[in-house]
Amino acid sequence: MVSRNDAATTLAEGRVQTAATIRRAARRKWLLSLAKHAVLIAAALPFVIPFYWLLISAFKTRPDLLTLPPTPWPNPWTLTNFRVAVEVNGFGDYVRNTAYITIFNVLATVVSSAIIAYPFARIQFKGRDALFILVLVTLILPPWSTLIPTYFLYKWIGWLGTLRPLTWPALTGNSFFIFLLRQFMMTVPFELSDAARIDGCSDYGIFWRIIVPLIKPALATTALFTFLWTYNDFFNPLIFLNDPSTFTLSLGVYQFVLNHGVTDTGPLMAYSLILTLPPVVLFFLTQRTMIRGVTMSGLKF
Amino acid sequence: MAVAVQGRRSSVQSRRNLRVALVFLSPWIVGMVGLWLIPTVLSLYFAFTDYTGAVWPPHWVGLNNFVQMVDGTDPDFLTAVGVTAWWMLISVPFGLIVGLAIALLLNWGVRGIGIYRTLFFMPSLVPFVGSTVLFLWLFNPETGLVNQVLGALHLPQPGWFTDPNWAKPGLLFQSLWSIGATIIIFLAGLQDVPVELHEAASLDGAGTLSRFWHVTLPLLTPTIFFNLVLGMINAVQYFAQAFIVSTSPNSFGGAGEVGGPAGSTLFFALHIYDQAFQQGNVGYSSALAWLLVVVVSALTLVVVRTSGRWVHYG
Secondary structure, three states: OHHHHHHHHHHHOOOOOOHHHHHHHHHHHHHHHHHHHHHHHHHHHHHHHHHHHHHHHOOOOHHHHOOOOOOOOOOOOOOHHHHHHHHOOOHHHHHHHHHHHHHHHHHHHHHHHHHHHHHHHHOOOOOHHHHHHHHHHHHHOOOHHHHHHHHHHHHHOOOOOOOHHHOHHHHHOOHHHHHHHHHHHHOOOHHHHHHHHHOOOOHHHHHHHHHHHHOHHHHHHHHHHHHHHHHHOOHHHHHHOOOHHHOOHHHHHHHHHHHOOHHHHHHHHHHHHHHHHHHHHHHHHHHHHHHHHHHHHOOOO | OHHHHHHHHHHHHHHHHHHHHHHHHHHHHHHHHHHHHHHHHHHHHHHOEOOOOOOOOOOEOOOHHHHHHHOOOOOHHHHHHHHHHHHHHHHHHHHHHHHHHHHHHHOOOOOOHHHHHHHHHHHHHOOHHHHHHHHHHHOOOOOOHHHHHHHHOOOOOOOHHHOOOOHHHHHHHHHHHOOHHHHHHHHHHHHOOOHHHHHHHHHOOOOHHHHHHHHHHHHHHHHHHHHHHHHHHHHHOOOHHHHHHHHOOHHHOOOOOOOOOOOOOOOHHHHHHHHHHHOOOHHHHHHHHHHHHHHHHHHHHHHHHHHHHHOOOO
């Protein structure tokens, strides 16, 4: 930046650049960029080192892990930790439950939120604005306003001990994505739906054949972030799942901490690494959608 | 005549629209009633009873639950408020400053910026149970990497999650580690600052610092504001990480009790959880939950209301 501005100043003053000044400028630019890389690397270290430590701790043997001072490299490498982690009681159940809950939530949230957003964006009906304010209210109010009675409601209808508290609610849509999808649906030109209506297309047809194909990127964002939120969720499983056979992977890692000590750090790190793998793989597959989702709407996970 | 027909037709049309809309909205209506309206009413009702989760109907106690917060019946209430206030006042500004600083570095436009961006972003992909457990291990007082490095440098080695004075700072490091999304939001904001403004400012003789202060920062206020609101709302409800480190056994570098050690991580949400699901004080915890709801809503409103004074919307 500085060197470019300096160059601009030089030109503005109308001086003739000699080969020597050009060479000097290039050298300075190179040094500056070297300094910038050094600063960036220094800033990145605190972010990289814990990640690196997770990675190598998962491959260290038990004595190697407890060696002081710690060694920066596994010696020898071992896969035992992963074997121990997957052989822990319930691991298979946790994987199955997590897969079921996550897939259910992604499909149900995308479909229901899109269906619910449609009338808010595209149909003129009495009371629309008032109902939409309700959507915003449920979006702003923290989950604590309903959490405790919801627990008892699930208890009374016999849902505790099943996976239903973590799946069925997704069928009723997610306020945030209803809001997001509505914004996208409003940008679809009304000429398109009017033309379809004149050709005899109903609202159901317009929704399915015109709106849905045109808001696919927003639907992809919805699916991606629902996946991450559901997969990462610790709070809802902690409260609503009380039968170990219904636990998710996140709860499984926590259970492992409760039942083991520091001598089992290796398997615990292997377990955490397994837990981390799906979101990381997903990031590399969908980098653009994910970054756009974060910047566009401030989605966090 | 024509007008009447028109009127009837449009009312037929609007009734048809309402019918179609209700079909689309039917799953939402079920959720609104079953998962929002009924629980909200029940939750308000519980807040004025001494419900324990066992005997129905609950016994009405009026404002007693709210009185108990402040009359010393629940000594943990003030602890929880203090811990949460500390977290809001420390973690939110730290998050904004670190997030913005890293975004500024990433905005330098050096080659390979995609790689750096990925390095900063990666930690936020680690599910927070995983990252919390990792930080328990890194901050283990005896065998953890952090204290080993501190020891090698002849610096004091705190007990981190086992020491009331160091548990919150430990959590702060964990939360700063997964700050990737904030960085990305700031970076997008920085990239929206027009280059011409910077060029004009430097032609007028403004240095790097003065350009940051007078050009970048004012244009970035909407982004800062957005992150501030989000950060405060999340800080007040902070739960999972504190729950995990405080309930983890001592042998793993945790405190072994909800909100421990010595109540130093008894965040407000942990206190509600403990009262509702472990102590069986459902009525009292509902009152606490409503206090939280009011605070979160008020914060959101205050920040939104006052934003006009210091936010520059392009």
